[in-house]
Amino acid sequence: MSPKTSQSGGGGKVGGKGGGRNPAFTPARIAVLVLAVLTLIFIFENTKETEIRLLIPLVTMPLWTALLGTAVIGALCGAYFMRRRR
Known part of the structure; x- marks a missing residue:
């Protein structure tokens, strides 16, 4: 068997990474x-009232709101640092 050879005269990728392809569903996505779905299921399964100390005041709220707020803050921090890295 003969080795495969490239006969294109251009030599180079078009569009950067992946040869210009941008599939909608990659393994990472x-x-x-x-x-994200598992996080939302976890959050909405925990609906009991709970006491949370926010530095000084003691607040009673549904646990799902605290979990959702924490997830949103984490996502915003992650997005900020990923954008800064570019």
Whole structure:
């Protein structure tokens, strides 16, 4: 068998990474989507009232609001640092 040779005269990728292809569902995007769904299921399964200390005041609220707020703050911090890295 003969080795494969490239006969294109241009030599180079078009569009940067992946040769210009941008598939909608990559393994990383699927993993993030699955984690997001699991996080939302976890948050909305925990609906009991709970006491949370916010530095000084003691607040009573549903646990799901505290979990959702924490997830949103974490996502915003992650997005900020990923944008700064670019």
